[in-house]
Amino acid sequence: MRIDLNPSVIADLGRSGEATAGTKPADMTQTAAPNTEDVAHLSSGSEAVQRLKAQLNALPDIRQEQVDALRQAVGDGTYKISPHAVAAAMLSDLGLRAG
Numbered sequence: 079m080r081i082d083l084n085p086s087v088i089a090d091l092g093r094s095g096e097a098t099a100g101t102k103p104a105d106m107t108q109t110a111a112p113n114t115e116d117v118a119h120l121s122s123g124s125e126a127v128q129r130l131k132a133q134l135n136a137l138p139d140i141r142q143e144q145v146d147a148l149r150q151a152v153g154d155g156t157y158k159i160s161p162h163a164v165a166a167a168m169l170s171d172l173g174l175r176a177g
Contacts (some may be wrong), residue, residue, distance in 0.1 A: 151157035
């Protein structure tokens with residue numbers, strides 16, 4: 079049994095002699111003309127997303143009041159960190175429950 083990997087032979091497999099007569103490989107790869115009747119419909123939800131995005135963009139990246147309050151508490155030595163709260167937050171972030 080002989081296997082021929084010649085692309086012109088592979089393209090002709092399964093075709094009758096009449097169908098391949100006068101047909102070039104380039105003719106077989108041409109695509110049909112695009113359908114000019116395609117229409118895209120956007121959902122009304124995209125308007126809500128755009129409004130929310132605009133509101134988010136209006137917010138400052140840094141909440142300066144909170145930064146100043148924390149800076150003051152750390153500077154005064156009044157900022158206390160609960161090790162239990164930190165551990166619970168870390169476990170919660172991992173999807174686990176603190177016990």
